[in-house]
Amino acid sequence: MKRWIAVWNILAKDMRSYYLKPPNISWGLLFPLAWTGMFFIKSGAELDGVRGLLPGLVSVSVLFGTTSMLAVTVTFEKKGRSFERLLLAPIPLELLMLAKTSGAMLFGVANAFVPILMAAFLTDLSGVVWSAVVPAIVLIAVASTFLGLFIAVSASEVFEAQTLSNFFRFPMIFLGGLFFPVQHLPAVLRPLSYALPLTYGADVLHAGFCARGQMPLGLNLLVLTAFCAGLFVLSLRNIRRKWIR
Amino acid sequence: MTSGTTVIATSDLAKHFGDVQAVAGVDFDVCDGELFGFLGPNGAGKTTTINMLTGLARPDAGVIRIAGIDCSRNPKAAQHLIGVVPDESNLYPELTGFENLSFCAALYGMRQAQREQRARELLGMFGLRDAAERKFAGYSKGMKRKLTIAAGIIHNPRILFLDEPTTGIDVAAARQIRQLIADLSGAGTTVFLTTHYIEEAQRLCSRIAFIVSGRIIRIGTVEQLMRQAEGRHVVEFAVAGGAAGLCAALAGAFSHLQCQALSEGAVRVDSAEPVRIGPVVRFLEDHGGEVAEARKVEPSLEDVFVRVTGIEASAMKREKEKAGASA
Ligand SMILES: Nc1ncnc2c1ncn2[C@@H]1O[C@H](COP(=O)(O)OP(=O)(O)OP(=O)(O)O)[C@@H](O)[C@H]1O
Ligand SMILES: [Mg+2]
Numbered sequence: 001m002k003r004w005i006a007v008w009n010i011l012a013k014d015m016r017s018y019y020l021k022p023p024n025i026s027w028g029l030l031f032p033l034a035w036t037g038m039f040f041i042k043s044g045a046e047l048d049g050v051r052g053l054l055p056g057l058v059s060v061s062v063l064f065g066t067t068s069m070l071a072v073t074v075t076f077e078k079k080g081r082s083f084e085r086l087l088l089a090p091i092p093l094e095l096l097m098l099a100k101t102s103g104a105m106l107f108g109v110a111n112a113f114v115p116i117l118m119a120a121f122l123t124d125l126s127g128v129v130w131s132a133v134v135p136a137i138v139l140i141a142v143a144s145t146f147l148g149l150f151i152a153v154s155a156s157e158v159f160e161a162q163t164l165s166n167f168f169r170f171p172m173i174f175l176g177g178l179f180f181p182v183q184h185l186p187a188v189l190r191p192l193s194y195a196l197p198l199t200y201g202a203d204v205l206h207a208g209f210c211a212r213g214q215m216p217l218g219l220n221l222l223v224l225t226a227f228c229a230g231l232f233v234l235s236l237r238n239i240r241r242k243w244i245r
Numbered sequence: 246m247t248s249g250t251t252v253i254a255t256s257d258l259a260k261h262f263g264d265v266q267a268v269a270g271v272d273f274d275v276c277d278g279e280l281f282g283f284l285g286p287n288g289a290g291k292t293t294t295i296n297m298l299t300g301l302a303r304p305d306a307g308v309i310r311i312a313g314i315d316c317s318r319n320p321k322a323a324q325h326l327i328g329v330v331p332d333e334s335n336l337y338p339e340l341t342g343f344e345n346l347s348f349c350a351a352l353y354g355m356r357q358a359q360r361e362q363r364a365r366e367l368l369g370m371f372g373l374r375d376a377a378e379r380k381f382a383g384y385s386k387g388m389k390r391k392l393t394i395a396a397g398i399i400h401n402p403r404i405l406f407l408d409e410p411t412t413g414i415d416v417a418a419a420r421q422i423r424q425l426i427a428d429l430s431g432a433g434t435t436v437f438l439t440t441h442y443i444e445e446a447q448r449l450c451s452r453i454a455f456i457v458s459g460r461i462i463r464i465g466t467v468e469q470l471m472r473q474a475e476g477r478h479v480v481e482f483a484v485a486g487g488a489a490g491l492c493a494a495l496a497g498a499f500s501h502l503q504c505q506a507l508s509e510g511a512v513r514v515d516s517a518e519p520v521r522i523g524p525v526v527r528f529l530e531d532h533g534g535e536v537a538e539a540r541k542v543e544p545s546l547e548d549v550f551v552r553v554t555g556i557e558a559s560a561m562k563r564e565k566e567k568a569g570a571s572a
Contacts, residue, residue, distance in 0.1 A: 001354070002353070002354025003354065005351055005354045005355070005356065006351055006352045006353070006354055008351075009348060009351035009352070010352075013337075013340075013348055017337070017339050017340070080335070080338070081331070081333060081335035082335050082336060082337050084301060084331065084335050085335055085336070085349065085352065085396075086352070087300070087301060088299060088300065088301065088324060088327075088329050089324065089352035089353065090321065090324040090325035090352075090353065090354075091352070092321065093321070244300070244301060244302065244303055244320065245302060245303060
């Protein structure tokens with residue numbers, strides 16, 4: 001019980017201090033809105049194409065929403081030393097980091113629904129397999145949050161964390177099969193695609209939104225879960241090694 | 246107030262950073278209810294020791310036991326028993342004083358009603374009631390320090406670690422903080438305090454360890470340490486025209502004297518034999534000083550510290566004040 005009081009308050013504090021702040025809300029909304037608007041306009045009157053864009057737009061919204069927040073909630077607090085307070089609290093490090101990252105996951109999931117809601121006004125979303133889409137969104141949010149955590153722990157300055165995030169984010173947009181299938185990539189780049197978590201999440205979204213998945217649903221979700229676990233374990237190891245040294 | 250049970254015990258505790266041996270094998274015990282002081286200059290290894298004891302740093306070697314719990318492998322094992330006040334305030338700048346305390350209480354699993362009551366109580370105790378709803382970022386240095394101490398004791402810890410609690414704040418605030426520490430200790434909290442103020446250690450602590458370059462040079466009660474000053478003779482000279490520069494020359498000319506510059510115009514000499522004032526005065530005057538006064542003083546803990554560590558106490562203080570001013 002005591003631990004859950006701590007966990008809940010860490011999340012609630014981050015929500016109040018970071019996620020529910022007007023700049024972040026507007027940024028979190030504006031960014032997916034701008035992307036979505038831009039793509040929808042480009043795809044023109046062909047509203048059927050809107051659904052085909054959703055996997056990419058949803059993934060990008062989640063990816064940017066989550067990774068950019070960790071640079072603040074973790075790197076910034078580490079630099080300002082308030083993170084030490086958390087490390088001194090009698091909570092296992094695993095639980096502490098889950099508390100510290102759950103805000104970003106929720107923020108990512110919320111961001112995912114911005115393009116979906118927009119699309120709902122423009123096109124008919126019936127036939128979407130929500131039982132695949134929702135778990136995929138949640139897992140993409142968890143995986144990108146832990147990727148953000150991994151980056152945040154590796155950096156000592158906020159700008160460094162942000163630069164490092166871009167190093168991972170932009171290749172993922174192009175290599176992850178977000179807007180065009182991985183099969184359209186040059187053969188030399190394809191193995192790289194399969195080393196990225198987003199590839200598997202985007203594939204489930206393609207399956208869920210427009211029945212164009214390439215790999216089995218179960219396999220995708222399994223690999224994505226493995227990425228989540230791997231990135232979390234790696235981040236914890238780095239925290240133990242670098243911050244409790 | 247001590248009961249004799251050991252609550253902090255270390256043996257052969259060591260830690261290095263690259264080439265720097267920050268802590269080089271320290272052993273000490275702190276009893277339940279004791280106010281224990283770690284006294285040493287910049288870079289002595291005080292903060293590193295606290296970090297290892299509280300779980301913020303991993304020792305290279307050695308054993309740590311907190312309240313009988315072996316924390317050498319699992320630094321989290323005893324964290325529920327301890328409170329930590331770091332050398333720099335580490336609260337959340339964007340939260341108010343009240344929110345900061347409430348949040349820290351929540352980290353120890355206190356329920357809302359309980360934490361709000363405790364936060365109010367502490368804000369009152371530290372004279373911060375009027376600033377309760379102001380953001381921490383806007384607090385003065387002294388207020389920040391007080392709130393950081395309040396956050397350290399929010400969960401009524403059995404053991405409190407205080408890293409230089411009075412450095413860089415004004416005299417009145419420092420006095421208030423010392424009184425609070427004494428009260429906490431009086432109420433039964435075990436306190437581990439680091440400081441570079443000798444008088445502070447002498448006034449507050451029941452036992453003191455002198456730490457220099459990662460090693461404990463002496464450890465004991467104030468009386469035990471003062472015994473090393475028994476039979477010593479100390480004379481202070483007030484010198485117009487500057488005395489600080491003459492210290493080294495004086496020590497060179499009178500090998501049995503230990504000299505330290507107290508300020509620009511004052512020299513203190515310490516000797517195992519009675520000090521013959523005449524030759525010292527003549528030496529100082531021959532070297533451009535004008536001796537206005539010479540008086541015999543009782544040896545202090547400072548003299549003991551200077552003698553056993555070879556470090557000038559005034560230099561230690563000056564360095565710290567510079568660091569405090571720039572922080
Ligand atoms: N994270 C670190 N990385 C590298 N060196 C370190 C680190 N922390 C401490 N040191 C070094 O270890 C030594 C002991 O430092 P420590 O901070 O423990 O001293 P201190 O007694 O607390 O000094 P001060 O009075 O200045 O606070 C110093 O030489 C310091 O430079
Ligand atoms: Mg220190």
